[in-house]
Amino acid sequence: MTDTTDDIAEEISFQSFDDDCKLLGNLLNDVLQREVGGRFMEKLERNRILAQSACNMRLAGIEDTAELLEKQLALEMSKMTLEEALTLARAFSHYLNLMGIAETHHRVRRARSMTHLSKSCDDIFNQLLQGEVSPEELYSTVCKQEVEIVLTAHPTQINRRTLQYKHIRIAHLLDYNDRPDLTHEDREMLIEDLVREITSIWQTDELRRHKPTPVDEARAGLNIVEQSLWKAVPHYLRRVSNALKKHTGKPLPLTCTPIKFGSWMGGDRDGNPNVTAKVTRDVSLLSRWMAIDLYIREVDSLRFELSMNQCSDRMLKVANDILVEGLGCCPV
DSSP states (O other): OOOHHHHHHHHHHHHHHHHHHHHHHHHHHHHHHHHHOHHHHHHHHHHHHHHHHHHHHHHTTOHHHHHHHHHHHHHHHHTSOHHHHHHHHHHHHHHHHHHHHHHHHHHHHHHHHOSOOTTSHHHHHHHHHHTTOOHHHHHHHHHHOOEEEEEOOOGGGOOOHHHHHHHHHHHHHHHHHTOTTOOHHHHHHHHHHHHHHHHHHHTSOOSOSSOOOHHHHHHHHHHHIIIIIHHHHHHHHHHHHHHHHHHHSOOOOTTOOSEEEEEOTTTOOSSOTTOOHHHHHHHHHHHHHHHHHHHHHHHHHHHHHOOOSOOOHHHHHHHHHHHHHHHOOOOO
16 A cells, blocks of 8 residues: 555655756746747747647547648748757757756655665665675675776767756756755845856857867766766765674775776777877876876865864874875974
């Protein structure tokens, strides 16, 4: 029997998703109204209605009417100039991107609202122990486990980094919009921020005007490391470590690396004449630079986080040893 509370929660969650779609769709329409004018928006709306009506007729099994609507849609589009057709395609493309952002946000929101994740590390470890796996065996097996993620890149998978950041910004604004303590003024400012981002997206060229090089492809791949993996992997490993400590009494060892990375970027010698020894070297240096830059950011954050002016004798000795070895100076 379905829990009524779960049904209500699901209904509320879907209503929030619908609200997000309406919000982003209406804001995009407002932006387009200013950017391309009311005359073109009438054409866009007419094409949208014809396409939606044709789909509805086909779903209802009314094929003759659907064909007539599709012919009318084709006629409408044939009357457009190349510039108008491009603007129409861009408008629908951006609309679909915004709906995708809303859907992803909806999925995250649903996951957060779940009181119990049946596939969480804690639950899986608990099931294994109940299945007569000893804590020692569980600990040993988890510590020995290795998963290698191999990064690759392809020119057809590259989205402009500028647009990626704008999409991320919109997702963050939707997340902020879910806060129950927002005032009327807060929501007005949030709407202004969304309008600013959507306007900026529309005024940004989506296409690369030059063919991406293998180094460009690698740079786009490393962007995924910077945006997602750099935070997501340690967060996941911390969850595994906490669950392991709860069920076995011991966390993951600091030297344990259950997730490793490999890369084909800039080194995929499958006959591509553009991947040369120089490209491989440049991509390797780029990867090293990215790793160093990410670590420097973390160290810089630690400088502000670790504000203590006292430490143990052991920590002081380690710090002095590092200074002596790395800088060649006298110990404090």
